[in-house]
Amino acid sequence: MLKIFELIGRYFILMGKVFSRPEKASIYRRRIIYEMESLGLDSIGLTAIISVFIGAVITLQMCINLDSPFIPRSLVGYATRETMILEFSSTVVALILAGKVGSSIASEIGTMRITEQIDALEIMGVNSASYLILPKIVAGVVFFPFLTILSILIGILGGWMIAYLTGIMIPADYVEGLLMDFRPYSITYSLIKTAVFAYIITSISAFYGYYAKGNSLEVGAASTRAVVVSSVVIMIFNLMLTQILLI
Amino acid sequence: MIRAEHIVKSFEGRTVLDDVSVEFETGKTNLIIGRSGSGKTVLLKSLVGLHEVDSGRVMYDDVDFTALGFRERKAIRKDIGMIFQGGALLDSSSVEENVKLPLDLFTSQSEAEKLERVNFCLQRVRLENVNHLYPAELSGGMIKRVAIARAIVLNPKYLFCDEPNSGLDPQTSIVIDNLIHEITREYNITTIINTHDMNSVMEIGEKIVYIHQGRKWWEGTKDEILYADNRELNDFVFASAMAKRAKDAAVSGR
Ligand SMILES: Nc1ncnc2c1ncn2[C@@H]1O[C@H](COP(=O)(O)OP(=O)(O)O)[C@@H](O)[C@H]1O
Numbered sequence: 217m218l219k220i221f222e223l224i225g226r227y228f229i230l231m232g233k234v235f236s237r238p239e240k241a242s243i244y245r246r247r248i249i250y251e252m253e254s255l256g257l258d259s260i261g262l263t264a265i266i267s268v269f270i271g272a273v274i275t276l277q278m279c280i281n282l283d284s285p286f287i288p289r290s291l292v293g294y295a296t297r298e299t300m301i302l303e304f305s306s307t308v309v310a311l312i313l314a315g316k317v318g319s320s321i322a323s324e325i326g327t328m329r330i331t332e333q334i335d336a337l338e339i340m341g342v343n344s345a346s347y348l349i350l351p352k353i354v355a356g357v358v359f360f361p362f363l364t365i366l367s368i369l370i371g372i373l374g375g376w377m378i379a380y381l382t383g384i385m386i387p388a389d390y391v392e393g394l395l396m397d398f399r400p401y402s403i404t405y406s407l408i409k410t411a412v413f414a415y416i417i418t419s420i421s422a423f424y425g426y427y428a429k430g431n432s433l434e435v436g437a438a439s440t441r442a443v444v445v446s447s448v449v450i451m452i453f454n455l456m457l458t459q460i461l462l463i
Numbered sequence: 464m465i466r467a468e469h470i471v472k473s474f475e476g477r478t479v480l481d482d483v484s485v486e487f488e489t490g491k492t493n494l495i496i497g498r499s500g501s502g503k504t505v506l507l508k509s510l511v512g513l514h515e516v517d518s519g520r521v522m523y524d525d526v527d528f529t530a531l532g533f534r535e536r537k538a539i540r541k542d543i544g545m546i547f548q549g550g551a552l553l554d555s556s557s558v559e560e561n562v563k564l565p566l567d568l569f570t571s572q573s574e575a576e577k578l579e580r581v582n583f584c585l586q587r588v589r590l591e592n593v594n595h596l597y598p599a600e601l602s603g604g605m606i607k608r609v610a611i612a613r614a615i616v617l618n619p620k621y622l623f624c625d626e627p628n629s630g631l632d633p634q635t636s637i638v639i640d641n642l643i644h645e646i647t648r649e650y651n652i653t654t655i656i657n658t659h660d661m662n663s664v665m666e667i668g669e670k671i672v673y674i675h676q677g678r679k680w681w682e683g684t685k686d687e688i689l690y691a692d693n694r695e696l697n698d699f700v701f702a703s704a705m706a707k708r709a710k711d712a713a714v715s716g717r
């Protein structure tokens with residue numbers, strides 16, 4: 217138990233370092249663009265593939281399970297939209313990205329630690345925590361919401377495609393459901409969640425990498441731990457944010 | 464001049480440096496020698512503030528480095544170049560970007576001026592046409608040269624080298640040693656080199672400190688080391704048969 221408090225304490229000390237004494241703005245600009253590319257753009261493919269399949273499966277499931285004359289068919293479109301917006305495109309995508317982006321951040325920074333690249337930055341008088349971690353956090357918090365929007369759109373498209381291709385329901389009913397009872401606030405809620413999850417993934421993974429020591433085995437272990445811990449923290453925050461934002 | 468005064472450093476209760484005091488001279492190549500695990504790297508990192516010492520002081524000329532805060536240290540760090548054991552080049556940056564980084568951080572020169580300086584330093588370590596390669600594409604010797612170029616790009620007053628020729632073949636080692644030695648002379652730098660390479664000791668050991676189990680056991684010059692009667696030191700320095708013969712020849716020829 218004491219260990220957990222110590223860990224959390226160290227995490228906040230590191231965050232203090234990340235947000236204090238930043239380096240020149242011009243240096244960050246370049247690094248943020250670089251990180252957006254490596255953390256964000258490179259995740260578009262994975263997000264799109266998973267979203268199109270999930271959208272299709274949700275639609276299929278709804279068609280099969282809501283097969284009753286009392287329930288209008290358009291409800292399937294509505295349900296697909298709401299599932300994508302409320303949970304899948306924020307929370308599930310975040311969990312997937314925790315695996316992909318989180319492990320890459322932790323192993324990149326961990327390797328820099330054990331090969332003394334972080335010491336080399338420190339010796340140049342660079343605030344290494346800020347120089348390495350801040351651009352990743354900013355890139356994640358700015359870019360992941362776009363991934364969420366993309367995932368919502370592609371998921372909904374996936375549902376429509378399955379309706380169209382299999383004929384399990386009339387695509388026009390699906391579209392009617394999509395337009396039913398739409399609350400823009402759901403999108404806001406989803407994007408706020410994503411931004412918070414992006415912060416959790418990038419900062420926790422960076423934390424485990426930054427304090428890695430020893431050899432490549434331990435960098436591997438740190439990167440696994442980063443993924444596990446960010447995933448659990450995401451689930452906890454998902455619950456809390458839903459409480460705060462929707463009720 | 465850099466002076467360590469009664470430095471003590473321990474990790475989790477284990478004392479790694481035990482009351483080390485030593486002075487490193489300006490314009491000379493000062494060597495810290497000792498077995499692996501004796502505390503050389505920890506001493507070097509304590510001198511530059513990468514490790515905080517438990518007690519004792521580190522003086523840079525007349526400034527007590529240990530007493531300074533982050534901002535004041537940054538001013539001194541501008542004058543420090545360091546070459547790490549594995550080179551520690553940033554993997555995600557090209558050779559040119561690696562060498563240019565200190566200029567980006569500390570100067571407001573134009574891009575053209577910076578590039579000119581970068582190329583000058585790369586030529587100084589005899590590297591050409593590698594500007595756009597990445598560390599993964601370089602040989603061990605080239606990595607060390609780029610690391611040297613990066614370390615001298617801001618004209619440092621102090622140069623720290625952690626085992627600059629570990630992992631290099633003997634010939635390349637000598638080239639790197641000589642390069643560091645030349646640069647030290649040329650710019651009157653206070654250079655401190657960690658090594659357990661006896662070639663380096665005999666070639667460039669203008670001042671030598673022998674560390675054993677975290678304590679200073681001996682100090683002197685490369686000429687004095689041949690005649691030193693410290694047993695631990697002799698066991699370490701003259702571990703190989705060839706070195707023993709060289710010593711015997713030197714001593715009997717006196
Ligand atoms: N960050 C650290 N935490 C704990 N122990 C360390 C750390 N750095 C070095 N040590 C220990 O200090 C001792 C000296 O290490 P080091 O200075 O690296 O030796 P070397 O002379 O080979 O450079 C070793 O026993 C090492 O295990």
Ligand SMILES: [Mg+2]
Pocket residue numbers: 503504505625626
């Ligand atoms: Mg060492």
